[in-house]
Amino acid sequence: MIKIQRSPKPAVLVKNTAEWTRKLLAATTKEEKNKAEGKYRHEKIKDALVNMFHGKCAFCESKIIHIDYGHIEHFKPKSLPAFRALTFEWTNLLLACAVCNGSEHKGTKFPLAANGGPFVNPCDDEPNDHFDFVYDQTAKLASVVGKTPRGTTTEKLIGLNRYDLREHRTKQVQKLLFIKSHAQTDPEAAEILRQTKLDDAEYAAFARSL
Numbered sequence: 001m002i003k004i005q006r007s008p009k010p011a012v013l014v015k016n017t018a019e020w021t022r023k024l025l026a027a028t029t030k031e032e033k034n035k036a037e038g039k040y041r042h043e044k045i046k047d048a049l050v051n052m053f054h055g056k057c058a059f060c061e062s063k064i065i066h067i068d069y070g071h072i073e074h075f076k077p078k079s080l081p082a083f084r085a086l087t088f089e090w091t092n093l094l095l096a097c098a099v100c101n102g103s104e105h106k107g108t109k110f111p112l113a114a115n116g117g118p119f120v121n122p123c124d125d126e127p128n129d130h131f132d133f134v135y136d137q138t139a140k141l142a143s144v145v146g147k148t149p150r151g152t153t154t155e156k157l158i159g160l161n162r163y164d165l166r167e168h169r170t171k172q173v174q175k176l177l178f179i180k181s182h183a184q185t186d187p188e189a190a191e192i193l194r195q196t197k198l199d200d201a202e203y204a205a206f207a208r209s210l
């Protein structure tokens with residue numbers, strides 16, 4: 001996870017948030033609710049999120065857009081009655097992969113402080129305050145390690161060290177370490193290393209940390 005600077009609210013939300021929210025809260029049937037709720041999937045909202053998150057998942061930093069549409073994730077879940085009014089709230093929207101956002105991981109969970117929450121939000125928090133991004137030379141694993149209760153809760157519940165993710169990430173980090181070992185003497189390696197730390201690079205948090 002890297003810090004993300006939230007971009008300005010898309011014009012479609014400036015124009016419609018109040019009206020869409022009013023219609024959603026006034027819905028009396030499931031059909032009305034589903035119709036009103038679906039407005040958050042507007043392509044201009046999605047485009048703004050894809051640009052803001054560089055096509056990567058807000059939580060695991062995997063690239064999404066070349067293989068999937070990506071999920072518009074409600075940080076405070078829209079399915080919880082307390083947060084329904086935030087369905088179109090720009091500051092509540094993130095881009096996430098289907099696995100991080102799926103019911104096995106974040107889903108509709110929103111732990112409060114008493115339960116180690118809330119989750120770390122890359123737009124509102126500094127991820128480095130809550131996580132270490134570590135390559136263990138002995139175990140040969142690239143892991144996200146929570147260093148605060150919120151960091152630990154986020155890592156565990158969103159599954160930031162789940163098997164398939166960590167396997168893929170570890171291979172990327174091992175390549176990165178190899179490139180790094182050549183960067184002092186090879187300008188091309190130095191340039192590739194520089195690119196691994198950019199906002200749009202997969203697992204940039206690890207590249208910056210290592």
Ligand SMILES: [Zn+2]
Binds near residue numbers: 059061098
């Ligand atoms: Zn993810």
